[in-house]
Amino acid sequence: MHPKLVSLFFVIILLGSACAPQAGENHLTPVAPTARPQPRTLTVLAAASLTDSFKELGQRFESQNPGVRLSFSFAGSQQLAQQIDQGAPADVFASASKKYMDAAIASMRVADGTPTTFAQNRxxxxxxxxxxxxxxxxxxxxxxxxxxxxxxxxxxxxxxxxxxxxxxxxxxxxxxxxxxxxxxxxxxxxxxxxxxxxxxxxxxxxxxxxxxxxxxxxxxxxxxxxIPDALNVISSYPIAPIADGKNADLAEDFIGWVLSPEGQAILSRHGFVPVTP
Amino acid sequence: MASRDAELIEILENSLADRPKQGLDVLWKLLALPLLLFIVIPLFALFLRTSFRDFFATLNQAQVATAIGLSLITSLATMVVTLLVGTPVAYLLAQRRYRFHRIVDTIIDLPTVLPPSVAGVALLMAFGRRGLFGPFLSSLGINIPFTLGAVIMAQTFVAAPFYVKAATIGFAGIDLELKQAASLDGANRWQTFRYVTLPLSWTALLSGSVMTWARALGEFGATILFAGNFQGKTQTMPLAIYLGFETDINVALTLSIVLVCFSFLILMIVKGFLHRKLESDLELASK
Missing domain, CATH: 3.40.190.10 (Periplasmic binding protein-like II)
Structure with missing residues (x-):
């Protein structure tokens, strides 16, 4: 093949791959409805193991609360605790262990006594x-x-x-x-x-x-x-509002939704052990 | 008469040029300051957050010492591998009339623009156990991912282009007539390379290898994906810094300081060395 053709081919591939996801996103982004109050964004930092269940919980929460958008950041709980300590703006923290919720309390971003266990995992x-x-x-x-x-x-x-x-x-x-x-x-x-x-x-x-x-x-x-129960380690997932969050009311609503029977059913469908019967 | 005129004109020009030039110099210096401070201040802040005692106590930790050792071994191995496999590519690229010049040049540029995580995934897809060559390698009893070799491969993928680019410029700068003269005098290709090309381009080769070495020392994304993270086996300094940031901030700070000092010293030494070489070259040329 002619060298120019080869490079052209590559450029086309590169452009194609660069454009494809954008085109997809455009499809998914709904057209902003007119005459709505300012959309509000609730930022949730959640443990990596919660990725799929919280995405589903988030979608349902958004459809129940028009004008509210959820913005998730999924990472290892230790990374999230570190980000919280460094002052990352957030409204809710869902940790995969008590240890890192305690770290968030120690860095004064979560008020003592506010974390609630919302799920368990084996x-x-x-x-x-x-x-x-x-x-x-x-x-x-x-x-x-x-x-x-x-x-x-x-x-x-x-x-x-x-x-x-x-x-x-x-x-x-x-x-x-x-x-x-x-x-x-x-x-x-x-x-x-x-x-x-x-x-x-x-x-x-x-x-x-x-x-x-x-x-x-x-x-x-x-x-x-x-792993049999006798050897297994059952972990508890605590969730809490961030004390200096800008959307305290929404944060409470979201935590309430996670703890509601419907929310617990979604978690259970994703393989978690629910905490409220 | 003519030479005196020229002298006068020169003096005049200098005195005219001096005043605005000085003002301009100060302006340029001021404009250069933001970026320089932006780089220096955060690096300096690293030093403020740790005490001498913490620094040396942390340096003695097994995890920190092994990470430093592993980083040195792998990055030096990467440099050697790159010299061996990168020099022919640079030599090829330096011959402008080579047919596939542009595509080869683009391929060499690719790793520098791609995120290293792409390199990590790609290496897994090629050399992983289930990768393109996985079954073949397994049949030979070779397993690459999660080994020291994987660290070196990840670093080479990401860092080799820096050497190749520099070496290409070095090779291309050599007068073709010199090489032709050598071959007319009966030198074979190897002799021409050894006694003409290398002596004339070694500064470029040296600075290129140092850049590759420094980049390899900092490699993170490709390493964590392709070689994993295992203390003493694949956990290099950048990986230990990342983990340390979440568990023991002193480890992150100490290793960061080591990397900053190390890179700074090596770059300074090499630059000083090259500078002197360049000056002596200029002197030779002016004689």
Whole structure:
């Protein structure tokens, strides 16, 4: 091919890929309705594991409250706590652990006593759908040569994974050296739970430990090993309004919606354990 | 007579030019200040937030020491790999009449404009266990992701273009007649390269390799995706800084200070070195 043609081809590809998402967005963005009061934006910082459930909760909340827009920021709870400490503007904080809610209280952005537990999550072992390492029991996680991907200890689920291994090491059937053997198989410690899910979905590692809700979201590409209740670590998710938020009333409404029977049903559909019956 | 006229004109011109030039100089200096301060002040602020005692105590932590060691090893390996595989590309690019010049040039530019996360995903798609070459590599018993080799590959992908660009300019600046003269005198291609091209372009090669080295030292996005994060194996300084920011701010501050000092010193040394070389070249040329 002529070199000019080749470069033209590339330019077309580059332009095409640059334009495509924009065109898609234009389609989705609704035309602003006329004669509406100023639209208000509620900023919610939520743990990465809440990504899908909160998006759905958010859409329903927006349709019930015309003129309100939700703006989510999903990241590891430790990152969000850090952003809150650095003064990131926000209205609501939903954390995957009490530890980082306490951090937000310590940095004076959340008032003591305002956090409420809105969901619980269990741990589950996941592996790529075709199970390249042939895992069938928890014992198999200690097999030499396995490639495991965990979340870093700074991420809540990473700490819970270690707690689970501590409990498992007490179990006679798994053996006292279970924890060491498993940890010697770890090839990487990720910075949030979704990175663990992605690397396992891609089949780059043999297994990892994530929340049940994460397994639920990506179930099409994953297999799972259940962790029995006695060894499992049940995590609680606290939610609270940011004390200096500009939309205190909306923040309360949103938290109320998350705790409502409908909100809890949505969370439960995404694999969370609801807290209100 | 004519030479005196020229002298007079020169003196006149100088005295005329001096006054506005001085004013202009001050203006330029003032205008240059915002960007310089914008870069210097945040870097300086890093130093204010930590004490000597904290700094050295943190430096002694195993995590910090291994991150520094790993960063040095991988970035130097990246530099060596880049010298080996980048020099032929630069040599090719320096021959302007080469047919696929523009497409090769564009390919080399691509990693510098793409976000490093793209590099990480792309490397996984090519060399990951399920990637393009995954099954083939596995059959050879080779597993690249999450290894030291993966760190070096990620750094090379992102940083190699800096060397290639600089080396290309260095090679292209050599007078073609010099090379022709060498070959007329019976030098073969290697001898021409070794005794004509290299001595004339080594400053460009050196500054290019240093830029590649510095960029490799700072690589983050491609590394975390392709090589993962494991202390002592793939956790380089930028990864430890990112994690430290969330867990132990002293780790982030200490490693940041180490990186800033290190990069500053190396760049200064190389620039000073090149400057002296340039001046001696100019002296030679004026003689």
């Amino acid at each position: 741990l589950v072992v996941i592996f790529p759908k075709d199970n390249p390492a042939g895992l069938s029991t928890l014992q198999d996680l200690a097999k030499p040569g396995l490639k495991l991907d965990f979340a870093d200890i700074s991420v809540p689920v990473g700490q819970y994974t270690l707690d689970f291994l501590d409990k498992a090491a007490q179990e006679a059937a798994l053996g006292a050296d279970f924890k060491e053997k498993v940890l010697s198989n770890v090839v990487s410690y990720e910075m949030d739970v979704k990175a663990v899910v992605s690397k396992i979905s891609l089949g780059e590692v043999d297994a990892g430990v994530v929340y049940f809700s994460d397994y639920h979201t990506a179930a099409g590409t994953l297999g799972r090993l259940d």
